[in-house]
Amino acid sequence: MKYLVDLGISKDIVDLLDDATCYNMKINEKKITEIILYLKNIGINNLDELIINELRILYMDFEDIRSAFNNCNQKEMVELINNDIVAIEDIL
Amino acid sequence: MQELISKLINIFKIILNENFDENKYNRSYSIQDIKDYIRLLEDDLYAIKDIDKYLLNVSISEDQKRVLEAFKTTIAFNETNNIFSLDELDKYRKTNIYSYIKSALVRQIILLSDAKKAKEDCLKKKQICLKILNFLQKHDCSKLINEQQLHTFYNFINSINLPQEKLIEINLLLFQFNLMANPNLELSNKYELVESINKFNMTKDQAVEIFAQYGYDFNLVDSKIQEELLVLGNVDSINEMFSYFEDIKKEHKINFNEKDNKMVTLLYKSKPDIFDNIIELAEGNISLAKILETMPSVFIHKGTSITQNSEKKKKATVSEQNDKTPSGSYEDFILNIELFKYLGYDIKEVFVKNADILTIPHERIKRNVDQLKLLGIDLKTDKKKDFKLSALKSTSLLLTMDKFIELGEYDYLMNNLSRFYLEPNSIVFYRLFHVKKHNNSFPNQQIEIYYDKNKTRYKGYISNSTNKELGINEENKISGFATSLPIINRPVIINEVVEKKLDDLIVDRYDKKVVEIDSRILMHPVVQRIDDNFKTSNELIYNINGILISRHKFLRNFMAIVDVRKDLDLSEIVEFCLIKDSLLT
Known part of the structure; x- marks a missing residue:
């Protein structure tokens, strides 16, 4: 799971993931990397919290994620999410 | 024999x-x-x-x-x-x-x-x-010795303190019995086999030949996977899987490719009936190809991960693990889907929006569902159908709840149920504590905790780990706290050894189990006195002279200790149960 650490996620957080989840995330490295880079791009910075509380986002379709962010007030949404990760549940 | x-x-x-x-x-x-x-x-x-x-x-x-x-x-x-x-x-x-x-x-x-x-x-x-x-x-x-009898042997052998070599010797002998009884061994995770035999089940020629029969080139497969296939695979079952893939190719849009590690792995770790069962379960709600793409681990039996080393598998941290050794989650997947169906969820929704929860060990999910029900949140009848299921992944549901209650943030938790998944030693709690303490001491210089006017979201310096404004981070979060018993001016009767034993009682009784408060304990005179004096309108919360304590925590700890440790004073037990794990200074 080195690629997660390379993308900026803390090693401690990655270590907490269980076996099956790790395998599935490893298989989907490309797709998950795309999602994480997109989120970073629009300004989301609490990726650790994403892994802890909202890991399900990384299993979703990239297109669903992108259209959700395009169909809302993106700037405000990103700010809300950066404050408290659970705000992402409003759109996804 | x-x-x-x-x-x-x-x-x-x-x-x-x-x-x-x-x-x-x-x-x-x-x-x-x-x-x-x-x-x-x-x-x-x-x-x-x-x-x-x-x-x-x-x-x-x-x-x-x-x-x-x-x-x-x-x-x-x-x-x-x-x-x-x-x-x-x-x-x-x-x-x-x-x-x-x-x-x-x-x-x-x-x-x-x-x-x-x-x-x-x-x-x-x-x-x-x-x-x-x-x-x-x-x-x-x-x-032959049957499986039930073998069970007894295994359990017995692993319960006494034998030296390592002896343990390996016996396990090998029992393994041979098992092989005789069942040549297509499906290993369950009840046995921890230490295998020092590096036997190859197949030769490379056999592998090349069978791949060629279906039009594929074995040499294009990743070398580590090749080796694993030769050790664990056998010609018949690989043949069976190949032919099954051919059958379902068109209808379910499955494509086999030698370079696709997961597909090759499934050749020797999966079986056609696993696929059939999953297809039936998904019932057209989720496509097989999608499941295969998102979570291939569900096509492998739970506990299937045999290492080829002769030493016991070392506990490598996840980030360094050999990523090519999959562990299965078939059983968990099936049981979890059944559970969500029973609770009335739309399986397609669950898969699209909460896919990661399907491979979490079923016992944990079930336990959390049951525990939430006892706390008053019934997922079957409650109309929280937009309930994001992350709370069910929690390994510390009650401890996390205690933390939120004792910081006065019970409402926040109820409005953001996925926060149950926070670890009880998360930095969020330490920051909240400090801010609240500061706000109490400096009422004119309040630090704002909540973000929006609905007051259901926190501000970044509480809940975002990259935010450094408060100066509280992972390294310094614990300093300044005493999370064990405060030692005041009295004789030290409850010392470290005794306290550890009390911890064992609590962990022993409630770790991995649903905690139900016994109604008899509510009749205990001590409990009644505390209830009368300190209970608030929320039956999960005590207010003791301004300090909030989780009532559920007190009751369940008290329940675990009071009948077992009759050598301790009641007042000491009460103090321990109230204060355990609270953030105090």
Whole structure:
């Protein structure tokens, strides 16, 4: 799971993931990397919290994620999410 | 078969002779003797001269030894010379020396009660060993040993302290029995096999040939996967899987590719009936291809991860693990989907929005669903159908809830249920504590905690780990806190050893189980008194002079301890149960 650490996620957080989840995330490295880079791009910075509380986002379709962010007030949404990760549940 | 049985008989005979010496648990005095002695000391200080007899196995520090010796000498001297009056001597009872003595004796009690249990345990195991030996000696070698019997052997062997080489030897013998009974062994995670045989099931030529039969090139497969295939695969089942993939190719849009590691892995780790069951379960709601793409681990039986090394698999951290050794989650997937169907969820929704939860161990999900129900959140009937299921992944549901309650943030938790998945030592709690404390001390300079006017979201410096404004981070979060019992000006009766034992009682009774508060405990006079004085309108919360304490925490801890530790004062138990794990200064 080195690629997660390379993308900026803390090693401690990655270590907490269980076996099956790790395998599935490893298989989907490309797709998950795309999602994480997109989120970073629009300004989301609490990726650790994403892994802890909202890991399900990384299993979703990239297109669903992108259209959700395009169909809302993106700037405000990103700010809300950066404050408290659970705000992402409003759109996804 | 006969040879194997004879070997086993010899091994068990040796185990019987070497491992069950009950005499080592005998002592010259009992727990009751010590309790009587403690009571004697209360009345008669002169009894202190016998203390060494009762402290045989307990260690006390050098300082304490010196003080104790001085005390004993004083008492002995006074017995003959009567210089101090009894009143003056009595002052000693109120000092630390006395509490050292008492706590050392209590430790001795604990050690002894362990010994008593250990002795009973030892006798029980000896009986099992004799039974096994009897069985083996009478066994009819024309019959195979069945799985139930093997179970008993495995459990027994792994419950006694054998040296590593012996353990490996026996496990190998039992493994051979298992192989004879079932050639297509599906290993369950109940057995931890240490395999030092690096046997290849297939030759490379066989693999090349069978791949070629279906139009694929074995040499294009990743080398590590190639090796694993040759060790674990066999021609028949790989053939079966290939032909199955051909059958479902069109309808389910499955494509096999030698370079796709997961597809090759499934050739030797999966079976057609697993696929059939998953197809049936998904019932057209989720496509097979999608499941395969998102979570291939569900096509593999749980516990299937055999290492090829001869050493026991070391606990490598996840980020360094050999990523090509998959662990299965088939059973968890099936059971989880059934559970969500039963709770009334739309399976397609669950898969699209909460896919990661489907591979989490089923016991954990079920336990959390049941526990939430006992706390008043019934997922079956509650109209929280937009409930994001992350809370169900929690490994510490109750501890996290306690933390939120004790910081006065119960409402936030109820509005953001996925926060149940926070670890109880998360930095969020430490930050909240400090901010609230600051706000109480400086009412004119309040730090804003909430973000939007609905007050259901936190501000970044509370809940975002990249935010450094408050100056509280992972390294310094714990300093300034005492999360164990505060030690005030009283004799130290509850010391570290006793506290650890209390922890064990709590963990032992409630770890991995759903906690239901026994209605009998609510009738306990102590509980009723506390309820009358401190209960608030929310039955999960106590307010004790302004400090919020989780009532559920108190009740469940009290329930675990009160009947077992009758040697402790009720007030000490109450204090422990109330304060355990609270953030205090």
